[in-house]
Amino acid sequence: MTKIQFNQVDLFKALSNEARLKILYWLKDPTTHFDTKRQAIEEMNEVGVCVSLIRDKLEMNQSTTSQYLSTLQRAGLVEARRIGKWTYYKRNEQLIHELANFIETKL
Amino acid sequence: MTKIQFNQVDLFKALSNEARLKILYWLKDPTTHFDTKRQAIEEMNEVGVCVSLIRDKLEMNQSTTSQYLSTLQRAGLVEARRIGKWTYYKRNEQLIHELANFIETKL
DNA sequence: TTTACATATCGTAATATCGTGATATGATGA
DNA sequence: TCATCATATCACGATATTACGATATGTAAA
Numbered sequence: 656m657t658k659i660q661f662n663q664v665d666l667f668k669a670l671s672n673e674a675r676l677k678i679l680y681w682l683k684d685p686t687t688h689f690d691t692k693r694q695a696i697e698e699m700n701e702v703g704v705c706v707s708l709i710r711d712k713l714e715m716n717q718s719t720t721s722q723y724l725s726t727l728q729r730a731g732l733v734e735a736r737r738i739g740k741w742t743y744y745k746r747n748e749q750l751i752h753e754l755a756n757f758i759e760t761k762l
Numbered sequence: 763m764t765k766i767q768f769n770q771v772d773l774f775k776a777l778s779n780e781a782r783l784k785i786l787y788w789l790k791d792p793t794t795h796f797d798t799k800r801q802a803i804e805e806m807n808e809v810g811v812c813v814s815l816i817r818d819k820l821e822m823n824q825s826t827t828s829q830y831l832s833t834l835q836r837a838g839l840v841e842a843r844r845i846g847k848w849t850y851y852k853r854n855e856q857l858i859h860e861l862a863n864f865i866e867t868k869l
Numbered sequence: 870t871t872t873a874c875a876t877a878t879c880g881t882a883a884t885a886t887c888g889t890g891a892t893a894t895g896a897t898g899a
Numbered sequence: 900t901c902a903t904c905a906t907a908t909c910a911c912g913a914t915a916t917t918a919c920g921a922t923a924t925g926t927a928a929a
Contacts (some may be wrong), residue, residue: 664780669773679869719888723908740896740905749907755866762786762858791918813876828877847875847926
């Protein structure tokens with residue numbers, strides 16, 4: 656219920672790249688876009704998708720993938736959670752919703 | 763009623779700049795943001811706001827202002843109309859609405 | 870037709886972003 | 900402890916963006 660706050664320019668910058676848009680789009684429905692043999696369906700839905708899966712799907716190198724994910728994270732569009740060796744990323748649906756709402760009513 | 767089509771990356775790039783966001787925001791309600799002694803209220807609402815007024819409010823030079831306006835125009839966010847010496851810019855409300863809708867449902 | 874005004878375009882230096890390879894960090898297991 | 904795997908960070912060249920001054924274009928008015 657708390658109003659999320661965000662930096663408009665950083666948000667739009669994060670979104671103005673094809674690869675980062677793809678990642679966000681894939682994470683909207685992870686189980687249809689990522690290999691469910693390599694990561695469990697429930698885990699994808701609950702904690703997010705690990706960097707290796709995103710990297711393979713993106714077909715860019717590990718460094719680029721990691722940097723893009725942290726750009727998305729700094730903008731607030733995704734959240735990261737480390738469990739053991741893995742870092743899982745998932746979308747911040749509330750922020751994306753608020754962004755749509757901002758564009759509709761305030762921009 | 764026709765579905766507007768747009769390039770997501772170009773749109774987000776156009777929006778990822780403080781000055782261009784300001785212009786868009788001012789053009790949402792031109793008569794409260796621009797000098798109605800220098801341009802008639804009805805004209806602002808109907809054909810848009812001329813570059814000089816935008817330039818003065820933006821406090822950037824003429825060249826920068828003109829370039830930013832054409833960036834917004836190429837992205838489809840504003841429309842330009844030349845009348846005599848002046849070029850008037852106004853928002854493309856439909857595209858902005860479709861963008862909000864896209865973020866809410868597709869992104 | 871010259872002059873003035875409004876806007877667009879060109880050329881630019883400074884700065885930011887892109888995507889990479891190399892290296893560092895952090896966790897696990899032998 | 901050491902080796903290995905997953906991820907993050909660093910350094911970098913290539914390319915794009917920023918904002919500007921100078922100049923070109925297009926319109927109208929003297």
